[in-house]
Amino acid sequence: MAATASTGMLxxxxxxxxxxxxxxxRNLTAYLFLAPALILYLAFVxxxxxxxxxxxxxxxxxxxxxxxxxxxxxxxxxxxxxLFWRSLGNNLIFVVLLVAFNVTVGLITAxxxxxxxxxxxxxxxxxxLPVVQASIVTALVWKWIYQPDGLxxxxxxxxxxxxxxxxxxxxxxxxxxxxxxxxxxSGFGLSVVIFLAGIQSIDQxxxxxxxxxxxxxxxxxxxxxxxxxxxxxxxxxxxxxxGAFQTFDxxxxxxxxxxxxxxEVLASFMFKRGFTDAEFGYGASIAVIFMVIVLxxxxxxxxxxxxxxx
Amino acid sequence: MVSxxxxxxxxxxxxxxxxxxRGGKLMxxxxxxxxxxxxxAPLALAWSTAFKTRAQxxxxxxxxxxxxxxxxxAEAWTSGRFSQYFMSSLIISLLSVVAMVIVAPLAGxxxxxxxxxxxxLVVVVLLIGLxxxxxxxxxxxxxxxxxxxxxxxxxxxVITHVAVGGPFFAFIMRAFFMRMPEALADAARxxxxxxxxxxxxxxxxxVRPGVLxxxxxxxxxxxxxxxxxxxxxxxxxxRTLPVGMLLLTxxxxxxxxxxxxAVLILSLPVVVLFVLFQRNFVEGLASxxxxx
Numbered sequence: 001m002a003a004t005a006s007t008g009m010l011x012x013x014x015x016x017x018x019x020x021x022x023x024x025x026r027n028l029t030a031y032l033f034l035a036p037a038l039i040l041y042l043a044f045v046x047x048x049x050x051x052x053x054x055x056x057x058x059x060x061x062x063x064x065x066x067x068x069x070x071x072x073x074x075x076x077x078x079x080x081x082x083l084f085w086r087s088l089g090n091n092l093i094f095v096v097l098l099v100a101f102n103v104t105v106g107l108i109t110a111x112x113x114x115x116x117x118x119x120x121x122x123x124x125x126x127x128x129l130p131v132v133q134a135s136i137v138t139a140l141v142w143k144w145i146y147q148p149d150g151l152x153x154x155x156x157x158x159x160x161x162x163x164x165x166x167x168x169x170x171x172x173x174x175x176x177x178x179x180x181x182x183x184x185x186s187g188f189g190l191s192v193v194i195f196l197a198g199i200q201s202i203d204q205x206x207x208x209x210x211x212x213x214x215x216x217x218x219x220x221x222x223x224x225x226x227x228x229x230x231x232x233x234x235x236x237x238x239x240x241x242x243g244a245f246q247t248f249d250x251x252x253x254x255x256x257x258x259x260x261x262x263x264e265v266l267a268s269f270m271f272k273r274g275f276t277d278a279e280f281g282y283g284a285s286i287a288v289i290f291m292v293i294v295l296x297x298x299x300x301x302x303x304x305x306x307x308x309x310x
Numbered sequence: 311m312v313s314x315x316x317x318x319x320x321x322x323x324x325x326x327x328x329x330x331x332r333g334g335k336l337m338x339x340x341x342x343x344x345x346x347x348x349x350x351a352p353l354a355l356a357w358s359t360a361f362k363t364r365a366q367x368x369x370x371x372x373x374x375x376x377x378x379x380x381x382x383x384a385e386a387w388t389s390g391r392f393s394q395y396f397m398s399s400l401i402i403s404l405l406s407v408v409a410m411v412i413v414a415p416l417a418g419x420x421x422x423x424x425x426x427x428x429x430x431l432v433v434v435v436l437l438i439g440l441x442x443x444x445x446x447x448x449x450x451x452x453x454x455x456x457x458x459x460x461x462x463x464x465x466x467x468v469i470t471h472v473a474v475g476g477p478f479f480a481f482i483m484r485a486f487f488m489r490m491p492e493a494l495a496d497a498a499r500x501x502x503x504x505x506x507x508x509x510x511x512x513x514x515x516x517v518r519p520g521v522l523x524x525x526x527x528x529x530x531x532x533x534x535x536x537x538x539x540x541x542x543x544x545x546x547x548x549r550t551l552p553v554g555m556l557l558l559t560x561x562x563x564x565x566x567x568x569x570x571x572a573v574l575i576l577s578l579p580v581v582v583l584f585v586l587f588q589r590n591f592v593e594g595l596a597s598x599x600x601x602x
Binding site: 026027029030031033034036037038040041043044045046047048049051052055062105108109112113115116119123124125126127128129130131132133134135136137139140141142143144145151154185189190193194197217242246248249252253267270271274275280283284287288290291294295298302 | 334338339341342345346348349350351352353355356371372412413414416417419420421424425426427429432435436437438439440441442443445446447448449450451452453454469470472473474476477480505506509530533534536537541551552555556559566569572573576577580581584585588591592595596
């Protein structure tokens with residue numbers, strides 16, 4: 001090494017010591033750079049995560065100085081609670097609806113945008129505008145659209161489909177899909193731009209040779225775009241899934257889980273038990289299940305991403 | 311240019327493809343325009359209703375607000391106390407941006423440019439942090455903030471924003487630093503610059519677009535966030551816009567003029583920033599999804 005050559009006068013041991021000291025100093029500098037982010041992260045993300053698991057083993061109202069250790073009782077109660085299974089089921093339906101919409105519409109729209117020479121930027125701007133809106137804005141505007149005298153029913157009436165109109169969020173059969181559509185409105189623009197970036201990185205010669213073989217637009221989409229984009233589709237799929245699973249704001253600001261629990265999701269269920277009923281231990285056990293599911297999906301997505309990059 | 315087409319050529323494959331393409335283009339733009347209406351109509355409805363009087367909301371629910379009325383905005387701003395909520399939101403968002411713009415580049419530089427013991431472990435732990443949902447840890451976070459006597463202070467929200475967003479923005483900054491040439495930094499190191507000076511004087515100016523992206527996205531997220539101020543800030547003098555809006559929907563659920571004014575006040579700053587810095591928003595949000 002260069003260091004040994006330039007310090008030829010030093011003994012081997014001195015060189016090693018110097019290298020060690022330099023290594024230690026380099027480590028210290030690196031950790032000083034990372035310290036602000038790491039300390040905040042350990043204190044306000046990792047610590048509450050660890051505490052959450054502890055909390056789930058206690059019966060506690062969140063205020064009392066004493067808490068009663070109950071072991072796995074909260075989980076036993078949870079698995080026997082029909083409302084938990086209802087919330088989990090609703091959550092899964094919500095995820096499926098939202099992911100299906102965002103992946104298909106995102107993919108079709110991105111390939112349309114890639115072919116649209118004119119106005120691509122303005123369309124992209126418009127599709128992305130809902131993405132930057134606060135979730136409370138999405139919730140409020142769509143709640144209004146879904147009112148019995150709201151925009152949706154008036155529009156249905158105007159095109160002769162008035163018989164379909166009803167209070168979309170007041171009906172247990174339509175409330176959950178209606179909320180999924182509102183969430184899709186606010187999210188599909190992001191999947192459009194991710195897919196568009198993916199499409200633009202596809203080798204153009206694949207399209208050229210497909211065109212020479214006489215393929216039409218639909219065939220090129222199915223035989224070139226979709227297979228070439230498979231890694232991106234996987235990533236978007238998992239990200240949308242993880243995001244959709246965490247839905248809280250839009251439910252809390254519109255239906256609060258109703259009518260008759262038809263829109264209760266895990267996050268709102270946990271929020272009610274934990275804060276509204278002041279059952280911190282029980283709420284924590286819900287949050288543990290919630291986190292295990294999300295982290296499981298996230299770890300799968302990280303592994304897939306690593307594999308894609310190789 | 312108009313040239314007469316011989317009848318024979320109309321039936322050639324080339325010609326039929328031409329028409330197919332014409333039809334395809336029409337379908338393409340019809341599809342995009344319908345979807346654009348789907349994106350735009352809800353916002354346009356709220357923004358235009360914000361400028362309508364109560365009578366106009368009833369008589370002309372979907373038309374343009376003409377003449378524009380400002381009574382809803384005035385009411386939301388004053389008796390609706392949205393001026394105060396606006397200030398709370400602004401203070402929290404600006405504090406979060408300032409903190410993040412310091413924390414994220416430092417961490418990103420450390421991750422991108424330094425070799426240290428435990429680096430792989432740090433990366434993995436931060437990657438996990440990208441996915442820990444804030445709603446899942448809100449119960450213990452609440453008790454932690456209470457024990458630190460930070461409830462009903464802006465700091466409770468700011469600290470959590472920076473702690474939770476830190477890993478994401480650190481990875482964004484890492485990607486920016488990794489694209490920069492190392493030669494410049496090496497030259498400075500040979501001249502005896504400390505690592506902090508290399509970072510501050512040489513590398514940081516090079517990644518200014520990255521810092522801007524971090525600032526914009528952090529602003530967006532802290533401005534729009536609902537759950538943290540909902541849980542941490544219960545007294546009215548520190549209430550933020552999203553929470554104020556949530557309460558407004560409960561109390562005046564059918565006063566659409568007032569609600570629309572609230573929507574406008576909340577979304578206007580973000581929309582203006584988005585239109586000005588579209589590239590930063592789009593690339594920043596998409597990079598989080600693709601690169602991690």
